[in-house]
Amino acid sequence: MKNALVISISLIGISIGILFVIMAPFPFVEYLDTSFTPSFKEDQVYFLVLGVDDAGEAGSDRTDVIAAICLDFRLSQIRIITVPRDLIFNISDNGSTEAVKINSIKKKFGLEKLKEIVEEILDIKFSRHAVVDYNIFKTLTDSIGKVSIYVENKMFYEDKQQDLYIDFEPGIHELNGEELLKYIRFRDDAKGDLGRIQRQKQAIQSLMNKIRSSIDLDFIQKSIPGIMKSMDTDIVTNDLIQIISEFSDLGNIMFVTYPYDILPSGNLSTNNKLLTSRVEEFKNGREETQISIPDVVFINGTKENAYVFSIQVYNTFNGSKLNWTTLAKPIDDKDLRKWFDDNSTVIMINKDKSAEEYVLSVLESKLKGKEFNVVYPQPGKGLEEYYKLVDYLTDNNQFYPFPSDAIIYVKSTN
Secondary structure, eight states, X not given: OGGGGHHHHHHHHHHHHHHHHHHTTGGGGXXXXXXXXXXXXXXXXXXXXXXXXXXXXXXGGOEEEEEEXXXXXXXXXXXXXXXXXXXXXXXXXXXXXXXXXXXXXXXXXXXXXXXXXXXXXXXXXXXEEEEEETHHHHHHHHHHOOEEEEEOSOEEEEETTTTEEEEEOSEEEEEOHHHHHHHHHOOOOTTTHHHHHHHHHHHHHHHHHHHHHHOSHHHHHHHHHHHHTTEEEOOOHHHHHHHHHHOOOTTOXXXXXXXXXXXXXXXXXXXXXXXXXXXXXXXXXXXXXOOOOOEEEEEEESSSOHHHHHHHHHXXXXXXXOEEEEEEEEOOOHHHHHHHTTSEEEXXXXXXXXXXXXXXXXXXXXXXXXXXXXXXXXXXXXXXXXXXXXHHHHHTTOOOOSSOSEEEEEEOOO
């Protein structure tokens, strides 16, 4: 059950990172002086942000969020990557090697050891750190007022062991801090990981918008001190003055997904094939182009179950400049599988050739070595099969944004 919260924890980590960057400078605005000496001379500096939860037997040393933040002064861009808490890491101590979860390292070996390990993984050096208590969410929401959230379907979940009770009816809800955390933690969803990701992004975006609209002198004076008490940090005033002066536009925030695989034990291991490119993206950013990004739908022709397939797609294509939806249930219709002829297939709904070239270029870069057949449905050449596929997906409660530019059938390599 713990692994069902991996994406939730990752998104909470992202939000903590954003909150840290947005909120930290404001208590020091009154000290802004154009003659101050900048703390950072480099084009890029890295901050380690840890999210801790004082609930449960693990105590406040449990590091449920491990987020690295790159402040790129040259591009005026903030980049965030979160290391999964259940990632297994081999750590050497007193001549012996022990395989441990990375979220236990701070408690067992101290903050400096955790910093060293994350620096080694990402090939960076941290300039500062901040340890943030989860109570920041309750403090924030209680300070800015309730956050509006649209609940699409009834949400009910009960876990007596964690003293967790969630019960939301469909419709618009005004959620306080405790309720917002429940909304983020909800996991019993028929849509699987896709539904969870969509809800959590909605919650975080709503919270960010409310914070930005609430920042005024009264908010700074009354609320920021309580928020800052949720942090244990080595950041100094000059650091924050430089950040707020050079990052006045907080819209240029980029999220990089840490690549991982699911072990048979349910823990996680680093996907080393993808790690190098993700680290490069985190350290150097990427140029944004003004181009129409295709909407694609991934359907499961592999031997993996829905949960594993959705994680694989998320791991591979998040941040890939595709607007993508995952229909993760395996396709078990024999006629449809026969139509696909045991190959990975791109069904192009958009007749524009440039859309095909765009989609294939992304697939080739992310799935090196895998070949895709391209089909343009037309009478006598796949149109009937395409309609049958749409009927099959609909009958099995697998819905996607319509019309999409392409449907991608991903087949196993073995």
